[in-house]
Amino acid sequence: MAVLTIARLELFRLFGTRRGWIATITLLLIWSMIIRFVIYPAANLINSSDSASLAGAILRHFDLDAITAWPSAEISLYWVLSLYLLPFFCVVIAADQIASDKFRGTLRYITLRTSRTTVFFGRFLGQAFIQFLLVAVTLVAVLALVAWLSPDQLSSVFGSVPIVMSNVFVVLLPYIALMSLVSVLAKSAIQAILFAIIAWILVLIVVGVVQSNFGEIEFLNWLLPGSQVSMLIKLSGWQTMQLAIIPLMQTGVLLTLGWFAMQRCDL
Amino acid sequence: MSIIESSNLSKHYGSTKALDSLDIKIEAGEPVALVGPNGAGKTTFLSLICGFIRSSGGAVNVLGHTPGSQALSGRMSALPQDARFDPALSVGRQLTFYAQLQGMSSGAARREVARVLDVVKLPEVINDKSESLSHGMRKRVALAQALLGSPELILLDEPTAGIDPPNVKIIRDLIREQASNATFIISSHNLDELEKLCTSVVYLEKGKLVHMGPIDASDDVDYLTIRMQSVDEQLFVEACLALPGVVKVQRQTQGDYLIECNEDGAVDQSLLAMLAARGWSYRHLAKGRSLEERLYG
Numbered sequence: 001m002a003v004l005t006i007a008r009l010e011l012f013r014l015f016g017t018r019r020g021w022i023a024t025i026t027l028l029l030i031w032s033m034i035i036r037f038v039i040y041p042a043a044n045l046i047n048s049s050d051s052a053s054l055a056g057a058i059l060r061h062f063d064l065d066a067i068t069a070w071p072s073a074e075i076s077l078y079w080v081l082s083l084y085l086l087p088f089f090c091v092v093i094a095a096d097q098i099a100s101d102k103f104r105g106t107l108r109y110i111t112l113r114t115s116r117t118t119v120f121f122g123r124f125l126g127q128a129f130i131q132f133l134l135v136a137v138t139l140v141a142v143l144a145l146v147a148w149l150s151p152d153q154l155s156s157v158f159g160s161v162p163i164v165m166s167n168v169f170v171v172l173l174p175y176i177a178l179m180s181l182v183s184v185l186a187k188s189a190i191q192a193i194l195f196a197i198i199a200w201i202l203v204l205i206v207v208g209v210v211q212s213n214f215g216e217i218e219f220l221n222w223l224l225p226g227s228q229v230s231m232l233i234k235l236s237g238w239q240t241m242q243l244a245i246i247p248l249m250q251t252g253v254l255l256t257l258g259w260f261a262m263q264r265c266d267l
Numbered sequence: 268m269s270i271i272e273s274s275n276l277s278k279h280y281g282s283t284k285a286l287d288s289l290d291i292k293i294e295a296g297e298p299v300a301l302v303g304p305n306g307a308g309k310t311t312f313l314s315l316i317c318g319f320i321r322s323s324g325g326a327v328n329v330l331g332h333t334p335g336s337q338a339l340s341g342r343m344s345a346l347p348q349d350a351r352f353d354p355a356l357s358v359g360r361q362l363t364f365y366a367q368l369q370g371m372s373s374g375a376a377r378r379e380v381a382r383v384l385d386v387v388k389l390p391e392v393i394n395d396k397s398e399s400l401s402h403g404m405r406k407r408v409a410l411a412q413a414l415l416g417s418p419e420l421i422l423l424d425e426p427t428a429g430i431d432p433p434n435v436k437i438i439r440d441l442i443r444e445q446a447s448n449a450t451f452i453i454s455s456h457n458l459d460e461l462e463k464l465c466t467s468v469v470y471l472e473k474g475k476l477v478h479m480g481p482i483d484a485s486d487d488v489d490y491l492t493i494r495m496q497s498v499d500e501q502l503f504v505e506a507c508l509a510l511p512g513v514v515k516v517q518r519q520t521q522g523d524y525l526i527e528c529n530e531d532g533a534v535d536q537s538l539l540a541m542l543a544a545r546g547w548s549y550r551h552l553a554k555g556r557s558l559e560e561r562l563y564g
Contacts, residue, residue, distance in 0.1 A: 019355050104353060105350030109320065266321075267319040
């Protein structure tokens, strides 16, 4: 099936080329730094009985005590950090789905053989696989930390892995879809990232102006990818999936816009 | 059978008409030359056929389907002008990917890639990145891409532009060899080359169809074109004008002499006799005018 052939090549472009390996190793090094210098000391601090009550009080003060409901401090910290940091990595890695191939003319060779729709969704699917794998790798690193620091909690942490995994993945989907859209319009990965930032800021300004003139309109709060994250970290366990409909709908809308742009663009 | 049929086909870029109500019907068979000055609409026409761009009006039909249709996958291919391969992937990997998109299994795709690289005489570059190849080799690899799956229709946009003579010869020979398997439509500014390869010509100017017909100049009986080995120009012109039936002799920019005759005389025979009598040698003699002379003369 052509869409899977295209998705497979996306995986190869990241994991089978020197450029892809450099990007992957950079990401893994940054995450190992985060684990070593943020999660590890913070988990130690929370796990120590002296400071556990203080940390709990601070989180309660900010209405974030659901964070402590996860089975270990390591997974709690990973949960919060991944929700805020992984989207940045996602935007960078998923930026070049279409842009370079379109600018270089490579897309002409491809569309002589398959439809634009197949190319667009094949690339999205490939990026979704990549992000899933990267989430899995970072989560495995945190599990290794749990096994080292709190081996007694490992079995209960395993139970929360599917929840964290599926949530983080669903949170990333609209970011991938956003980059699918802007990479159709851009000429390079960097330009795609700039377009995403500009679009983001413009939507924020428009929403701000509309809401200041017409009052709070709840629907507008959910326009941007990641807008549900501040609510998400107040939930734990499978409750977190209550909010999955927001990123899934954002993904649907962004993919529709991207598909439309792909059909209209000149190659 | 007509492989390409357009009616009232137009493409506008703002107020510029790149193609203006083009009605064209191209039959399957011998290679077709697509010519015209810069901005005539050649690349636009080929891009519309390939589905790279959308028309502003009218319609075009390729092998009975609309451009970009999935049904054309494997039946039509192209060598687009200035399109480049992904520099991160090897030539073999990309060609295999394209062959798989045409519906081949991975084994069949690998065999097909080996075949087309053999056809373009570059089997050794299968593991190379395209950026490490010369411009001429890149064009030949791009031509290999167009031959994947033995399509019925192959569009070549400036296949020899900017290429050194050895590579031009290889590409020209390739097209000649493959012409029995597919219909080629070749856009080029190199009219000498097109005369050697094609049997019919489509001439566009300012987005309009100006001329369409056979490229062969044998019916262009009022003219002879001769290329001489070193000869005094004035003496040669005077000798030619002295021949019965010769009306005018004109030196062309490329060094050829264009001899205009009246309809009656067998001027070619008397010309050859005159050359022999004077001991002058010629390199090339053709009936009719060159394609360049007929289109732009």
